[in-house]
Amino acid sequence: MALAASRLKALLSPVLHCKPTRLFARYNVAAKTAQLSKSGLRLYCVRMDSTGVLFRQLFEPESCTYTYLLADADTKEAVLIDPVLETVDRDLKLINELGLKLKVAANTHCHADHITGSGLLKQKVFGLKSAISKNSGATADIMLSDGDTISFGKHSLTVRETPGHTDGCVTYVTGDQSMAFTGDALLIRGCGRTDFQQGCSQKLYKSVHQRIFTLPGHCLLYPGHDYKGQTVSTVDEETKFNPRLTKPLDEFVKIMNNLNLPKPAKIDIAVPANLLHIHLPSGGRRDQRSCAHRPGSGDSGRDLKLINELGLKLKVAGCSQKLYKSVHQRIFTLPGHCLLYPRHDYKGDRLSTVDEETKFNPRLTKPLDEFVKIMNNLNLPKPAKIGTVLFCSYCMNSRKYQ
Numbered sequence: 001m002a003l004a005a006s007r008l009k010a011l012l013s014p015v016l017h018c019k020p021t022r023l024f025a026r027y028n029v030a031a032k033t034a035q036l037s038k039s040g041l042r043l044y045c046v047r048m049d050s051t052g053v054l055f056r057q058l059f060e061p062e063s064c065t066y067t068y069l070l071a072d073a074d075t076k077e078a079v080l081i082d083p084v085l086e087t088v089d090r091d092l093k094l095i096n097e098l099g100l101k102l103k104v105a106a107n108t109h110c111h112a113d114h115i116t117g118s119g120l121l122k123q124k125v126f127g128l129k130s131a132i133s134k135n136s137g138a139t140a141d142i143m144l145s146d147g148d149t150i151s152f153g154k155h156s157l158t159v160r161e162t163p164g165h166t167d168g169c170v171t172y173v174t175g176d177q178s179m180a181f182t183g184d185a186l187l188i189r190g191c192g193r194t195d196f197q198q199g200c201s202q203k204l205y206k207s208v209h210q211r212i213f214t215l216p217g218h219c220l221l222y223p224g225h226d227y228k229g230q231t232v233s234t235v236d237e238e239t240k241f242n243p244r245l246t247k248p249l250d251e252f253v254k255i256m257n258n259l260n261l262p263k264p265a266k267i268d269i270a271v272p273a274n275l276l277h278i279h280l281p282s283g284g285r286r287d288q289r290s291c292a293h294r295p296g297s298g299d300s301g302r303d304l305k306l307i308n309e310l311g312l313k314l315k316v317a318g319c320s321q322k323l324y325k326s327v328h329q330r331i332f333t334l335p336g337h338c339l340l341y342p343r344h345d346y347k348g349d350r351l352s353t354v355d356e357e358t359k360f361n362p363r364l365t366k367p368l369d370e371f372v373k374i375m376n377n378l379n380l381p382k383p384a385k386i387g388t389v390l391f392c393s394y395c396m397n398s399r400k401y402q
């Protein structure tokens with residue numbers, strides 16, 4: 001019993017050791033053992049202050065990602081920061097159990113190591129809005145800029161742009177500046193890597209020093225990941241003990257240039273999926289072509305293995321009916337003289353016109369049923385890189401997302 005109590009105290013120390021400011025004296029802090037993972041015991045924190053912010057820190061063990069749930073205890077309006085695809089059902093169960101109304105799924109950035117849960121959540125929660133920085137290159141219902149706020153009941157989160165790990169990284173700060181959700185800009189005693197996705201050590205250093213370390217010293221810092229079982233820190237702690245960011249800029253840059261971290265295992269899938277499907281079919285950009293241009297496409301065997309491991313169903317087939325409707329309603333309705341530039345051509349034709357295609361396209365001038373038959377009998381070999389490239393159309397077609 002005594003051992004359990006001392007262990008709990010040790011686990012809670014980052015929270016309990018915060019300066020007991022007037023604000024914190026009002027916090028009722030409790031913690032509950034939540035999950036066991038590779039790296040040991042995990043917590044999720046339960047905090048409610050007298051102003052009525054309900055808070056949960058949730059953990060996804062495979063990518064070591066933290067998802068944060070914040071809600072107004074009176075109105076029950078809630079925001080979920082950085083949901084992960086694999087834990088959407090767990091998060092929704094908790095949200096329902098607590099009787100909350102999830103309003104916004106807010107991403108701190110376009111993740112490279114896991115697929116955001118925003119899209120799937122949008123399928124499951126009527127009226128839910130996704131949010132991400134306008135600098136992220138991704139699409140969402142709410143495209144955030146510095147200083148924007150996300151409200152939940154009488155509470156809000158303010159957006160601070162903190163680029164460096166990626167161009168579109170933001171930190172969400174509670175209205176009273178008692179908590180900040182730093183995504184991958186600042187990790188506990190660490191920081192996000194800067195070796196891909198527009199990463200820039202100089203930018204990251206400036207972001208952390210100017211936009212995070214300038215918050216009140218007692219401000220609790222909640223990172224996007226932790227790989228060692230740490231759950232929370234404070235501005236005071238990180239300005240004193242962060243082994244990278246307490247260094248002068250030139251030393252920081254050297255450290256970052258020599259991290260030699262392996263690429264995240266899911267980067268080839270996560271980045272395109274997150275860029276294109278921050279919100280999935282209910283309105284996201286459905287541009288399959290873009291997938292081919294995302295960095296890192298390559299090992300389709302590995303990607304297929306991962307898709308299987310994730311229990312996803314790869315359904316790469318398009319839908320002839322949808323395509324027919326799209327072309328007839330959205331392309332053939334353009335002016336007859338409109339020049340059409342295809343994405344690919346295998347015969348050397350570089351352009352056509354609406355007039356020409358409506359008259360001479362051997363497939364699309366046919367009635368729908370004939371078109372479907374033609375399409376079902378093309379018998380083309382699968383593109384060599386299908387595992388990587390068409391992951392995105394998987395997202396568009398899988399029943400899971402429809």
Ligand SMILES: N[C@@H](CCC(=O)N[C@@H](CSS)C(=O)NCC(=O)O)C(=O)O
Nearest residue numbers: 112113184190191192193261263264265
């Ligand atoms: N092994 C993990 C990826 C670990 C990793 O690279 N984490 C990123 C954040 S997710 S892109 C990072 O910035 N780490 C910084 C650090 O110092 O660890 C995987 O394969 O997913």
